[in-house]
Amino acid sequence: xxxxxxxxxxxxxxxxxxxxxxxxxxxxxxxxxxxxxxxxxxxxxxxxxxxxxxxxxxxxxxxxxxxxxxxxxxxxxxxxxxxxxxxxxxxxxxxxxxxxxxxxxxxxxxxxxxxxxxxxxxxxxxxxxxxxxxxxxxxxxxxxxxxxxxxxxxxxxxxxxxxxxxxxxxxxxxxxxxxxxxxxxxxxxxxxxxxxxxxxxxxxxxxxxxxxxxxxxxxxxxxxxxxxxxxxxxxxxxxxxxxxxxxxxxxxxxxxxxxxxxxxxxxxxxxxxxxxxxxxxxxxxxxxxxxxxxxxxxxxxxxxxxxxxxxxxxxxxxxxxxxxxxxxxxxxxxxxxxxxxxxxxxxxxxxxxxxxxxxxxxxxxxxxxxxxxxxxxxxxxxxxxxxxxxxxxxxxxxxxxxxxxxxxxxxxxxxxxxxxxxxxxxxxxxxxxxxxxxxxxxxxxxxxxxxxxxxxxxxxxxxxxxxx
Amino acid sequence: xxxxxxxxxxxxxxxxxxxxxxxxxxxxxxxxxxxxxxxxxxxxxxxxxxxxxxxxxxxxxxxxxxxxxxxxxxxxxxxxxxxxxxxxxxxxxxxxxxxxxxxxxxxxxxxxxxxxxxxxxxxxxxxxxxxxxxxxxxxxxxxxxxxxxxxxxxxxxxxxxxxxxxxxxxxxxxxxxxxxxxxxxxxxxxxxxxxxxxxxxxxxxxxxxxxxxxxxxxxxxxxxxxxxxxxxxxxxxxxxxxxxxxxxxxxxxxxxxxxxxxxxxxxxxxxxxxxxxxxxxxxxxxxxxxxxxxxxxxxxxxxxxxxxxxxxxxxxxxxxxxxxxxxxxxxxxxxxxxxxxxxxxxxxxxxxxxxxxxxxxxxxxxxxxxxxxxxxxxxxxxxxxxxxxxxxxxxxxxxxxxxxxxxxxxxxxxxxxxxxxxxxxxxxxxxxxxxxxxxxxxxxxxxxxxxxxxxxxxxxxxxxxxxx
Numbered sequence: 018x019x020x021x022x023x024x025x026x027x028x029x030x031x032x033x034x035x036x037x038x039x040x041x042x043x044x045x046x047x048x049x050x051x052x053x054x055x056x057x058x059x060x061x062x063x064x065x066x067x068x069x070x071x072x073x074x075x076x077x078x079x080x081x082x083x084x085x086x087x088x089x090x091x092x093x094x095x096x097x098x099x100x101x102x103x104x105x106x107x108x109x110x111x112x113x114x115x116x117x118x119x120x121x122x123x124x125x126x127x128x129x130x131x132x133x134x135x136x137x138x139x140x141x142x143x144x145x146x147x148x149x150x151x152x153x154x155x156x157x158x159x160x161x162x163x164x165x166x167x168x169x170x171x172x173x174x175x176x177x178x179x180x181x182x183x184x185x186x187x188x189x190x191x192x193x194x195x196x197x198x199x200x201x202x203x204x205x206x207x208x209x210x211x212x213x214x215x216x217x218x219x220x221x222x223x224x225x226x227x228x229x230x231x232x233x234x235x236x237x238x239x240x241x242x243x244x245x246x247x248x249x250x251x252x253x254x255x256x257x258x259x260x261x262x263x264x265x266x267x268x269x270x271x272x273x274x275x276x277x278x279x280x281x282x283x284x285x286x287x288x289x290x291x292x293x294x295x296x297x298x299x300x301x302x303x304x305x306x307x308x309x310x311x312x313x314x315x316x317x318x319x320x321x322x323x324x325x326x327x328x329x330x331x332x333x334x335x336x337x338x339x340x341x342x343x344x345x346x347x348x349x350x351x352x353x354x355x356x357x358x359x360x361x362x363x364x365x366x367x368x369x370x371x372x373x374x375x376x377x378x379x380x381x382x383x384x385x386x387x388x389x390x391x392x393x394x395x396x397x398x399x400x401x402x403x404x405x406x407x408x409x410x411x412x413x414x415x416x417x418x419x420x421x422x423x424x425x426x427x428x429x430x431x432x433x434x435x436x437x438x439x440x441x442x443x444x445x446x447x448x449x450x451x452x453x454x455x456x457x458x459x460x461x462x463x464x465x466x467x468x469x470x471x472x473x474x475x476x477x478x479x480x481x482x483x484x485x
Numbered sequence: 486x487x488x489x490x491x492x493x494x495x496x497x498x499x500x501x502x503x504x505x506x507x508x509x510x511x512x513x514x515x516x517x518x519x520x521x522x523x524x525x526x527x528x529x530x531x532x533x534x535x536x537x538x539x540x541x542x543x544x545x546x547x548x549x550x551x552x553x554x555x556x557x558x559x560x561x562x563x564x565x566x567x568x569x570x571x572x573x574x575x576x577x578x579x580x581x582x583x584x585x586x587x588x589x590x591x592x593x594x595x596x597x598x599x600x601x602x603x604x605x606x607x608x609x610x611x612x613x614x615x616x617x618x619x620x621x622x623x624x625x626x627x628x629x630x631x632x633x634x635x636x637x638x639x640x641x642x643x644x645x646x647x648x649x650x651x652x653x654x655x656x657x658x659x660x661x662x663x664x665x666x667x668x669x670x671x672x673x674x675x676x677x678x679x680x681x682x683x684x685x686x687x688x689x690x691x692x693x694x695x696x697x698x699x700x701x702x703x704x705x706x707x708x709x710x711x712x713x714x715x716x717x718x719x720x721x722x723x724x725x726x727x728x729x730x731x732x733x734x735x736x737x738x739x740x741x742x743x744x745x746x747x748x749x750x751x752x753x754x755x756x757x758x759x760x761x762x763x764x765x766x767x768x769x770x771x772x773x774x775x776x777x778x779x780x781x782x783x784x785x786x787x788x789x790x791x792x793x794x795x796x797x798x799x800x801x802x803x804x805x806x807x808x809x810x811x812x813x814x815x816x817x818x819x820x821x822x823x824x825x826x827x828x829x830x831x832x833x834x835x836x837x838x839x840x841x842x843x844x845x846x847x848x849x850x851x852x853x854x855x856x857x858x859x860x861x862x863x864x865x866x867x868x869x870x871x872x873x874x875x876x877x878x879x880x881x882x883x884x885x886x887x888x889x890x891x892x893x894x895x896x897x898x899x900x901x902x903x904x905x906x907x908x909x910x911x912x913x914x915x916x917x918x919x920x921x922x923x924x925x926x927x928x929x930x931x932x933x934x935x936x937x938x939x940x941x942x943x944x945x946x947x948x949x950x951x952x953x
Contacts, residue, residue, distance in 0.1 A: 131733055131842035154737075177680050186680060188689070189657060202927045209840045211870040212645050212654060212908035214693055215923040216951065217932045221656070221689035225682055242737050265599055269622075269710050272780050312740050316784055372677045374599035402679040440680035455683040459670045464685045466938040470931060483684065 028070060031094055035074050035116070038084040043075035043122070054117050057102040057109050058163070062364040062411075062420075065107045065446045070114035077122050079195060079203055079234045086232065087201035089116055089476050096199075096476050098228040100170025101142060103163040105366055106445025108174065108227050108481055115476075120169050123234055128153050132209050133240045134192060139169025139233050146238075155240040158184035158275075161441070162353050169233040175225030177441030179276040179308075182268075182401040184241070186441070188224045195235035196223055199472040209237055222467070227443050228478040229485075230471040246314040247275070248321055249345040251337040252328040253301020259332035260303040261377035264400045266331060267307070268373075271323040276308040278352060279376070279400035289351050291358035296351060297344075298337045305400060306352055308345075355397055359408045364420055367407040369431035370440030376403055382430045383407060386423070404440035428454055444482045452483065496538060499562055503542050503584070506552040511543035511590070522585050525570040525577050526631070530832040530879075530888075533575045533914045538582035545590050547663060547671055547702040554700065555669035557584055557944050564667070564944050566696040568638025569610060571631040573834055574913025576642065576695050576949055583944075588637050591702055596621050600677050601708045602660060607637025607701050614706075623708040626652035626743075629909070630821050637701040643693030645909030647744040647776075650736075650869040652709070654909070656692050663703035664691055667940035677705055690935070695911050696946040697953075698939040714782040715743070716789055717813040719805040720796040721769020727800035728771040729845035732868045734799060735775070736841075739791040744776040746820060747844070747868035757819050759826035764819060765812075766805045773868060774820055776813075823865055827876045832888055835875040837899035838908030844871055850898045851875060854891070872908035896922055912950045920951065 028046075035044045045051050048071075055067035076082045089096045095115030102109055111117050123138035126149045133155060137146055144164035150157045159171060161178035170176075172194070177186045184190070193207030207213060207220040223231055254260040264277060282302045289296040298304065307324060311317040325336050339345050356366075371379050380396055387394035392412065398405035407427060409420055428438045428451065437455045444452060452461060464483045468475070475485050496514075503512045513519050516539075523535035544550045557564045563583030570577055579585050591606035594617045601623060605614055612632035618625045627639060629646035638644075640662070645654045652658070661675030675681060675688040691699055722728040732745060750770045757764040766772065775792060779785040793804050807813050824834075839847050848864055855862035860880065866873035875895060877888055896906045896919065905923045912920060920929060932951045936943070943953050 129840075129842075132840045133733075133736065175682055175686075177682075181680060185657070188686070189653070198927075204925065204928055206928070208838075208905055209903055210838045210905065210908070211841075212649060212838045212867070212872045213905050214643055214645075214907045214909055214911045215905045216912070216920060216928065217698075217935060218643075218656070218689060218693055219928065219931060221686060221692075224689075225686055230685075242740075265601075268601065272710075313787070315787060319781070319783060370676075370678045370680045372597075372600045373679075374597075399680070404680045435677055437676055437678065437681050437683045439682045440678070441682055443682045444684070452684060457672065459666075460672055460674070460684065460687065463687060463938060467685060467935060470934040470938070 028072065031088070031092060032072055034088045035072060035085060038088065039074050039076050039081050043077070045073040051117065053102070054099060054119060055111065057104045057107060059105055059107045059447065060363045060365050063447050065110045065112045067111050068114045071111050071117055073117045073119060075119045075122050079123070079197060082118070082197045082232055082234055083201045083203050085116065085118060086197055086199055090200050090474055093474055094476060095479050097478055098169070098232045100139065100167035100173070101163070101165045103166045104170065104174060104445060105442045107447045108443060108445035109170070110446060112446055112480055118232065120167065120234070128155065129209065130155070134209055135238045135240055137168040137236050137238060139167060139235065141168050142166065143168065143171060150240050151243065154243050156243045157238065157240055159187050159190055162356060168236050172224055172233050172236050173226065173228045174443045177399070177402070177404065179278055179399055181399065182277050183273045183275050188221065190238045191220060191224055191236060192239055193237035194220050194223055194233055196231035196233050198231050199474070199477040207237065225443070227445065227482040229468060229482045230477070232477070242312070244310040245312045246317045247308060247310040247345065248317055249339045249348050250307045250309065250321060250324055251298050251348065252305040252307065252324070253298055253334040253337070254303040254332065255301060255334070256332070257303050257380060258377050260305055261400070263305060263328060263331045263333060264376065265373055266327050267324055268401060271327060272320050274307045275310040277401040278306040278398070280304050280306060280352060280355070280397040284355055284395050284397055285351060288355045288358040292351065292354055294347065294351060297348070300334045306348065359395060359410070362411045364409045364411055365424065366442070367409065367424065367427055368404070368439045368442040369407065369427065369436055370402065370404045371431055371434045371436030373401065373403045375434035375436065376400060379405065379430055379434050383427060386426060402440065403436070446480050449480065449482065449484055496540065499556070499560060500540055502556045503540060503553060506556065507542050507544050507549050511545070513541040519585065521570070522567060522587060523579065525572045525575060527573055527575045527578070527915065528831045528833050531915050533578045533580045535579050536582045539579050539585055541585045541587060543587045543590050547591070547665060550586070550665045550700055550702055551669045551671050553584065553586060554665055554667055558668050558942055561942055562944060563947050565946055566637070566700045568607065568635035568641070569631070569633045571634045572638065572642060572913060573910045575915045576911060576913035577638070578914060580914055580948055586700065588635065588702070596623065597677065598623070602677055603706045603708055605636040605704050605706060607635060607703065609636050610634065611636065611639060618708050619711065622711050624711045625706065625708055627655050627658055630824060636704050640692055640701050640704050641694065641696045642911045645867070645870070645872065647746055647867055649867065650745050651741045651743050656689065658706045659688060659692055659704060660707055661705035662688050662691055662701055664699035664701050666699050667942070667945040675705065693911070695913065695950040697936060697950045698945070700945070710780070712778040713780045714785045715776060715778040715813065716785055717807045717816050718775045718777065718789060718792055719766050719816065720773040720775065720792070721766055721802040721805070722771040722800065723769060723802065724800070725771050725848060726845050728773055729868070731773060731796060731799045731801060732844070733841055734795050735792055736869060739795060740788050742775045743778040745869040746774040746866070748772050748774060748820060748823065748865040752823055752863050752865055753819060756823045756826040760819065760822055762815065762819060765816070768802045774816065827863060827878070830879045832877045832879055833892065834910070835877065835892065835895055836872070836907045836910040837875065837895065837904055838870065838872045839899055839902045839904030841869065841871045843902035843904065844868060847873065847898055847902050851895060854894060870908065871904070914948050917948070917950065917952055
């Protein structure tokens with residue numbers, strides 16, 4: 018039918034309804050104009066297909082979001098809330114005919130300097146938040162790789178990233194939420210407070226619910242003082258066991274760094290090459306990349322010295338210490354680009370989390386599988402959080418059944434180690450069938466009952482997070 | 486009827502059922518033997534009365550807890566879970582005929598040193614947890630005043646305390662829970678992990694639900710490295726505005742101390758006298774009591790110097806700096822005993838939380854009420870959290886209606902300042918009628934619906950937290 022797809026009768030009724038609520042220019046029915054809203058960063062091989070009969074709506078404010086949801090709920094139309102589209106599990110992909118609800122126009126950010134909080138609308142990007150906070154001498158810690166992520170999405174997915182070591186994940190930063198429930202109620206949960214024991218904590222329930230319980234329209238976030246000094250320290254090791262046991266020792270005896278990543282040499286060299294750069298460390302095969310950040314250089318140096326000592330007491334080689342911002346950025350860029358370097362050849366990115374004490378056994382087990390099946394199975398991740406990303410790579414002849422068996426085998430390793438199948442990427446639309454690996458049927462039943470309370474007609478992001 | 490109260494027919498049936506599950510010695514029907522289980526720390530004037538027809542049961546393990554709940558649920562008998570009884574809002578008081586479920590025999594603690602976590606049974610005391618962690622060089626931060634509090638109760642009430650400044654409240658420490666739902670299902674929520682995005686976060690929903698959604702039987706808690714050096718710094722001020730604005734400046738420019746309390750001179754002197762001690766500072770009328778805690782004295786000193794500078798730049802007098810543990814303990818003891826010094830003359834302790842920027846206005850407004858009504862209305866609290874405790878004191882001739890009007894007036898001040906009626910003490914049984922001051926009817930409806938999912942027959946701690 019080409020891009021000028023005819024809209025069906027029902028659609029026309031809904032589209033007219035949407036146009037009575039949101040300005041014409043922001044109710045889009047032309048498929049060509051909504052291409053970038055139909056997908057996300059999920060690997061192509063496992064990415065869900067968008068539905069064919071979709072309307073894109075870009076409300077200007079919370080009242081319009083409420084009106085859209087009331088309309089959708091009344092007529093039983095699916096609504097897919099959408100942030101930056103940086104998710105890796107298809108959570109934002111509109112897989113049923115219905116409405117794509119983009120929050121991009123709600124993008125204001127207000128900084129409350131006195132209380133060190135940011136009040137960000139859902140569609141503001143992480144980049145804008147980071148920058149706006151920075152301009153007034155404050156710091157927002159949560160940092161998943163892609164700064165195009167939007168605040169609403171970060172909260173909906175309880176995003177993590179490398180800086181969770183010291184500051185925790187999004188869940189730990191959110192003090193209040195403005196949400197719109199699927200039936201259209203606008204609720205203000207929480208306050209600009211550090212302590213609040215009124216009622217059940219609905220704020221925490223919404224965080225990480227992946228857009229299935231409510232549309233997040235505004236978020237109050239805790240900010241922190243900016244650092245006076247930072248340094249990146251690369252600890253090189255010649256065996257994995259030494260590297261992993263060093264993680265625990267640093268956490269116990271050297272204060273809490275901002276980030277502590279585990280990456281192996283081959284992956285860093287490959288990524289550097291992909292970027293046209295050179296990985297600067299010439300010794301060691303396994304690396305801990307540590308970011309230290311303190312109020313002043315005087316406070317940072319003793320920590321760095323202690324980290325060096327611990328490294329060398331645990332079989333590590335001479336650490337590579339970098340203070341200049343330019344050199345730190347270069348290292349961080351290589352670390353952050355692993356995903357990009359692998360992306361085109363990736364079939365699926367797994368995101369297991371295990372207790373820190375189990376890291377070495379888990380990575381060893383994954384390596385054994387790689388050897389057994391003669392696979393390139395790159396593993397890296399947030400060592401201090403026990404959160405590992407494992408890329409299943411394309412290989413000619415590997416069937417979908419083979420990939421599924423491999424995925425299940427790795428999940429089994431994580432679960433047997435006391436872990437779960439997702440530390441930060443979430444369940445989205447591609448892992449709902451795996452929920453039962455980490456949750457009992459009683460837990461899933463409680464969750465579906467909660468979903469029904471918020472969303473009796475199951476209009477909001479259906480097929481995501483839990484089986485409803 | 487004296488203490489040998491006759492048990493009714495229904496009771497006898499339930500008691501027999503309980504005795505088939507829990508050892509005879511731990512199914513208590515003798516009122517005299519259950520006296521200490523009938524009350525908590527709530528001020529006598531507002532404390533709910535315990536029901537007359539009660540059975541105390543002390544299960545030995547989670548399976549027995551499950552069996553007790555199954556029995557209760559089947560026969561529609563109210564169950565009142567009980568920890569250390571240190572609550573201030575009647576949350577643990579058994580106000581309907583039914584079963585008192587004491588968790589005291591589930592009191593084991595296991596430390597996972599490698600992952601820096603404690604796995605504590607619900608009935609273990611905070612004192613035991615603190616000591617056990619300490620013995621292996623680790624630190625548990627949450628610290629409400631009374632160390633007889635039990636871990637299950639701390640989680641159920643999302644306890645706070647003075648050290649929330651740096652580490653947050655209980656909510657931020659809990660990684661996993663073993664719970665028994667009111668229908669008797671044993672669920673293991675969460676894992677020994679820092680990142681976990683599987684399903685809705687039921688762990689967070691249970692935290693702070695005040696024993697109305699499930700009985701907590703076991704808790705996995707994050708521990709931290711022990712400090713190498715601590716100091717207590719008392720900043721004296723001659724006006725409240727300077728003291729309060731200093732709170733924000735320290736948080737912004739001097740790192741995050743372990744605790745930062747606001748107390749006025751008269752209250753400290755009165756408490757010291759009550760203890761037979763002497764408040765050691767002779768200058769100033771308003772005080773910030775700050776506890777600094779760092780890995781080493783080298784790291785602590787620059788922070789202390791910076792705090793002194795900020796104090797003096799903001800109109801403060803010369804700080805009183807204490808490093809010896811004995812002197813620090815003495816100051817902390819006086820601060821922690823304010824509650825005890827006031828206790829016998831207290832009608833009700835309010836526990837408002839407001840944005841930090843509003844503290845000075847809120848305390849000024851409370852002082853105006855005290856002047857207007859010629860009242861002694863002591864105010865003190867966790868300044869960095871915006872959490873204030875206000876004692877309404879006994880006075881001859883004050884009616885219950887007067888106290889209620891006063892309470893409402895103070896609540897109104899907090900709410901108008903963007904705050905809530907409880908920062909850490911919770912709602913319990915004495916504040917449910919006030920929920921509507923801080924929550925909309927839509928929010929309360931969602932909460933009651935969630936309660937019904939977990940507890941269809943409303944057997945668990947009825948009359949607590951939310952109106953069901």
